Amino acid sequence: MEDKENIAEEIKKLVIARLEVFPENKKISIGNFGEFSKNELIDNVNKNSEIGNKIIEIELEFLRAMKKGIYNEF
Amino acid sequence: MSFNFLITRPEHDDTTFYLSVWCKDTIKLAEEKGAKINDLYREKANKREFEGRVSKFCPDLIVFNGHGNENTVTGHKNRELISIESKDKILKLNIVYAISCRSAKSLGKKCVEKGTKCYIGYEDDFIFVYEKEKISHPLSDETAHLFLEPSNLFIETLIKNNSVKEALKRSKKKIQQNFIKILSGNEQETTLARYLWWNLRNFKFHGDDDVRVES
Numbered sequence: 706m707e708d709k710e711n712i713a714e715e716i717k718k719l720v721i722a723r724l725e726v727f728p729e730n731k732k733i734s735i736g737n738f739g740e741f742s743k744n745e746l747i748d749n750v751n752k753n754s755e756i757g758n759k760i761i762e763i764e765l766e767f768l769r770a771m772k773k774g775i776y777n778e779f
Numbered sequence: 780m781s782f783n784f785l786i787t788r789p790e791h792d793d794t795t796f797y798l799s800v801w802c803k804d805t806i807k808l809a810e811e812k813g814a815k816i817n818d819l820y821r822e823k824a825n826k827r828e829f830e831g832r833v834s835k836f837c838p839d840l841i842v843f844n845g846h847g848n849e850n851t852v853t854g855h856k857n858r859e860l861i862s863i864e865s866k867d868k869i870l871k872l873n874i875v876y877a878i879s880c881r882s883a884k885s886l887g888k889k890c891v892e893k894g895t896k897c898y899i900g901y902e903d904d905f906i907f908v909y910e911k912e913k914i915s916h917p918l919s920d921e922t923a924h925l926f927l928e929p930s931n932l933f934i935e936t937l938i939k940n941n942s943v944k945e946a947l948k949r950s951k952k953k954i955q956q957n958f959i960k961i962l963s964g965n966e967q968e969t970t971l972a973r974y975l976w977w978n979l980r981n982f983k984f985h986g987d988d989d990v991r992v993e994s
Binding site for chain 1: 793904905906908910922967970976
């Protein structure tokens with residue numbers, strides 16, 4: 706149980722590290738969730754909100770696709 | 780060439796405003812091609828208006844801009860336009876493209892079960908990134924361009940009477956080109972690549988991808 710929590714925390718840190726690079730002058734529109742700035746995205750990941758979890762899902766799926774060879778999907 | 784083109788353009792938040800403005804060129808192109816246009820703009824993007832136009836004109840091509848979920852696409856102020864609970868005659872359409880989250884997952888399948896020729900959309904959330912200072916001039920937003928250009932290209936290719944298959948091919952190719960363009964940019968720009976890839980991954984069709992707006 707503790708291991709799972711640690712992994713979740715590590716993943717969260719990884720995602721936030723990526724989001725830290727997201728441009729300050731841009732916002733992201735994520736369907737019904739609405740529009741978010743970089744800091745709002747980071748807050749949501751920290752809070753484990755639904756949108757925060759969606760951002761984590763996208764990041765992990767992207768990393769998996771990169772590992773498999775992303776050009777196979779084009 | 781003459782076909783009936785129905786497009787919904789709610790405008791009640793940044794997302795719907797961007798989508799609405801960005802698809803204006805596709806309306807212009809359809810007009811040039813001699814299409815009869817049903818532009819359901821702002822308040823007109825409502826269920827009564829939508830169902831009335833579908834029943835009266837049987838549009839050859841329908842483009843939904845707006846929000847949605849697995850079962851529904853919404854119009855102005857997020858009010859339902861069409862859902863898996865809609866009457867069979869409303870679910871039996873020709874070619875439908877929904878720039879709307881997740882509707883390809885269930886609504887798209889249901890429409891095809893009820894006789895829609897082809898439903899194209901996104902199985903998960905449609906994402907785009909835009910520049911804060913361009914909110915009043917979306918067409919000059921180079922960042923949004925990377926995400927919305929492939930979607931517009933899809934519509935334009937259909938309007939030029941190519942098959943859904945061809946339109947998907949060209950649109951995905953454009954996503955690929957924009958993906959490479961982003962990756963070759965600075966470190967900040969490269970963070971956007973994952974969202975473009977996400978749209979590509981979720982861009983799906985149900986039904987017959989050989990169909991065209993004018994068969």
